Amino acid sequence: MMARHSALLALAAIVALPDAPRAQDTIPPVERGVRIGITYTPGLRPGMLVLGGARAIRLDSVRALLQRDLAYSDRFEMITLPGADSLMIGVGGYGGDEDTTPPGAASGAPFVNYSLYAALGADYAVGVLPDPDTSSLSVMLYDVHGETVRHGIRMDLKSLGDPDFRMAAHRVADELVRTASGEPGFAASRLLFVRRGRLYRVDADGASLAPASPAGVSAFSPAWHPSATRLAYSELSNGWGKIVLVDLESGERSVVGPTTELLNISAAFSPDGRTLAFTRIGGEGSDVFSYNLARDCCLERLTVGRFSDNLSPAFSPDGRQITFVSNRAGGTQVYVMAADGTGQELFAPFDYGVTGNSAGPVWSPDGTRIAFHRDVAGSPQVFLMDARSRVVRQLTSAGRNEDPTWAPDGRHLAFISSRTGTRQVWVIDVETGRVRQLTTVGDTRLPAWSPLIPEPSEP
Numbered sequence: 052m053m054a055r056h057s058a059l060l061a062l063a064a065i066v067a068l069p070d071a072p073r074a075q076d077t078i079p080p081v082e083r084g085v086r087i088g089i090t091y092t093p094g095l096r097p098g099m100l101v102l103g104g105a106r107a108i109r110l111d112s113v114r115a116l117l118q119r120d121l122a123y124s125d126r127f128e129m130i131t132l133p134g135a136d137s138l139m140i141g142v143g144g145y146g147g148d149e150d151t152t153p154p155g156a157a158s159g160a161p162f163v164n165y166s167l168y169a170a171l172g173a174d175y176a177v178g179v180l181p182d183p184d185t186s187s188l189s190v191m192l193y194d195v196h197g198e199t200v201r202h203g204i205r206m207d208l209k210s211l212g213d214p215d216f217r218m219a220a221h222r223v224a225d226e227l228v229r230t231a232s233g234e235p236g237f238a239a240s241r242l243l244f245v246r247r248g249r250l251y252r253v254d255a256d257g258a259s260l261a262p263a264s265p266a267g268v269s270a271f272s273p274a275w276h277p278s279a280t281r282l283a284y285s286e287l288s289n290g291w292g293k294i295v296l297v298d299l300e301s302g303e304r305s306v307v308g309p310t311t312e313l314l315n316i317s318a319a320f321s322p323d324g325r326t327l328a329f330t331r332i333g334g335e336g337s338d339v340f341s342y343n344l345a346r347d348c349c350l351e352r353l354t355v356g357r358f359s360d361n362l363s364p365a366f367s368p369d370g371r372q373i374t375f376v377s378n379r380a381g382g383t384q385v386y387v388m389a390a391d392g393t394g395q396e397l398f399a400p401f402d403y404g405v406t407g408n409s410a411g412p413v414w415s416p417d418g419t420r421i422a423f424h425r426d427v428a429g430s431p432q433v434f435l436m437d438a439r440s441r442v443v444r445q446l447t448s449a450g451r452n453e454d455p456t457w458a459p460d461g462r463h464l465a466f467i468s469s470r471t472g473t474r475q476v477w478v479i480d481v482e483t484g485r486v487r488q489l490t491t492v493g494d495t496r497l498p499a500w501s502p503l504i505p506e507p508s509e510p
Contacts (some may be wrong), residue, residue, distance in 0.1 A: 065334075075240055097174035097231065100128035100195075107220040111205065113188060113220050114179050119256055119510060120224030120238035123487070125229070125462070125480040130173055160482055165198045174230050175201070190223050202230040216420075217259060222506070237458040237503070242489070243273035243282060244476055244498040250284055253476075254486055255458070257489045274318045277499040282317040283307070283327065283501075294318050296344075300508075308342050308350055311354050311357075318361045321370050321390070327455055328353070328364040328373055339364045339375050339392075353392030365413045366390070374398060374412040374421060383408040385423055391456070399436050399443060414438075415461050418483075420447075422455040422464055431467050435481060446479060447486075465489065465498045 064279040091417070101118045112187040122129045129308055168176050176193040182205075192202040204223050218239055225236030240255045243263060249265035250273055265269040269287040276282060280299050292314045294307040307318075307327055314332040319327070325345040330337050336356030354361040359379040367374055371432075373390055376383050395430035401409060407426030419438055424431040425491030431453040433446045457464055458478075468477045473493035479486045 087405055096126060096128045098130050098172040099128040099231070100168055100173040100176045101177045102176055106474050110493055112155075112188070113223075115222050116217065116220040116256075117179070117227065118192070120221055120236070122185070123238070123256060123478075124224075124228045124232075124236055124460075125233060125485055126228060127175070128172070128284065130171055132171070148389070151485050155384060159468050163193055163194070164362060165195050165283045168193075168195045168451070177227060184423070191412050192226070192227055197229060197433075202226070219506075221254070221256070234462075235459040235460045237463060240279070240458070240459050241501045242476065242498050243275065243284075243501070244467075244490070245496045246272060246492060246494055253490060257491075258350050260490075265339065269309075272317045272497055273497055273499045274320060276323055277324045277502060279502045281324075283320070285314075285316045285318070287314075290314070292316055294327070297349075304360045318372075319364050319366055320369055321366050323370060326390075328366065330364065332360075334481060338362055339373070340388075341392075351392070353388065353393070361386075363411055367414050368416060368418040374414065375382065376410050376412065378408075382408060385402055386408050398421065399434075399441065409434075413455060416459060417461050422457065424453040424455060424466070432459070433464065433479070446481060452477075454497050456498050459502050465500050467495060467498065 052116055074215075079500050084188045090496070094331040101114055101121065101123055103114070116174050118129070120490050121127055131296040139200060139390050163176065174197045177194055178191045178193065180189045180191065182189060186207065189218050190204045190206055191200055206219060206223055206228055212250040212371075216406060221238035221240075224238040228234065228236035228238075235295045238255055241252050242255065243250060243252050244253075249262060249266065251260060252263040252268040253260045263273075263282070264284060269418060271285040271287055271292065273282060273284040282297050282299065283294055285296075286295050291312045293310050294315050296305045307315075307329075307483070316330050317333070318327055318329040320326070325343065326341055327344050328339060328341045336358045337360045338356045339353045341351045341353055353364075353373070354375070354377070356379075359377060360383070361375055361377045361379070364373045371390055372387055374385060374387050377386050382399070382401060384401055386395055387398040388395040399412070401407060407429075409425040410431070412421050421436045423434055423436070425434050426432075427445070427448075430451045432442050432448060433455050435446055436443045446464070447466070447468070450468050450471075452468045454470045455464045455466040462482055463478055463480055465476055465478050467474050469475075470477075471488070474495050475493065476489040476493065476495050476498050477486055482506065
């Protein structure tokens with residue numbers, strides 16, 4: 052019954068109401084993580100230089116966001132130099148204090164010093180240029196060695212004070228990552244986490260922290276809908292809990308299925324968003340159930356505990372399988388089953404005498420890997436398992452590290468770590484082992500990383 056005992060202890064620890072948190076406005080230092088089983092050769096990533104330009108608060112805000120997002124993608128060697136604002140794109144006739152167009156260039160045309168940027172080690176350069184006639188910016192990606200514009204993106208500045216302005220800049224950064232590397236970005240996403248019984252959300256760069264559940268209500272185990280426009284979490288009261296669905300656009304709330312005086316936690320959406328799997332804890336143990344959200348009916352029991360615990364379901368990206376943890380054989384280990392509950396088998400057995408109980412399995416977006424945490428010498432650590440070979444490797448070792456959740460790029464994991472003395476959300480690049488701290492509020496639990504946030508619909 053160890054998993055249920057741990058879950059109940061966690062529930063008890065988050066009942067207190069939170070203090071008002073601070074949004075994180077600065078870029079935390081990047082640290083090197085423990086890289087167990089990871090090989091990384093510095094210098095192979097393309098060099099990226101974010102250029103200065105006309106000095107304006109709006110432009111500087113966009114440039115700072117792009118610089119940070121590109122650095123956090125871990126796909127480029129970011130080139131930063133003292134006095135980098137001197138490495139400007141010259142734009143004759145507008146945008147600066149004087150005409151910076153070199154001799155022979157057309158007035159008003161951007162001048163890109165490709166030879167200088169190449170000498171600095173840049174493969175790509177990003178420039179942010181104002182449009183003198185409209186309230187918009189042009190974000191340009193320059194191929195330094197090809198001496199050409201690789202991609203241009205227009206960004207509307209009319210909504211500078213709008214909450215979605217930062218997310219619009221994050222979407223531009225993701226487009227730059229995709230164009231330059233051929234791989235997806237994750238900047239235009241958010242994370243949910245629990246702090247002292249209340250749900251919070253934060254942008255993927257650690258900014259724009261805001262409550263996501265009502266004050267005075269004890270929240271637990273958040274989950275994102277595949278559309279990133281809805282979320283689910285457990286509301287706890289008097290020893291039992293119901294699962295609540297929230298529409299982020301309308302604010303509408305609804306309860307999943309008939310309410311019962313049982314504890315319903317750890318919800319997980321199917322990839323098509325039509326089904327919700329969750330854990331129900333009762334007097335005979337805990338089991339995984341599913342509920343048809345599309346039809347608002349059909350509660351189905353997928354495991355039969357018989358006084359054992361079956362917890363933490365997570366769908367595979369194709370929706371055909373569910374991972375979960377169970378202590379049916381003694382210690383808590385990672386199992387897998389078909390989405391209808393058939394074919395249950397041990398998926399990631401622990402090493403006797405070396406590691407202990409496992410918990411919190413989650414599939415990578417491409418379905419090739421499963422992340423989870425496992426006890427090592429009495430402390431949880433984050434592990435990664437290849438879904439085909441079932442080879443397991445350890446990703447962390449400093450402090451207590453648990454509850455991993457995948458970024459939409461399939462390369463980064465967020466997790467809870469106590470390495471600084473308080474429980475914070477951290478992010479690790481699973482390719483290089485590079486880690487960074489995301490939150491500063493402390494006492495955080497159970498992060499859930501969203502898919503990419505869609506652009507707001509037109510009114």
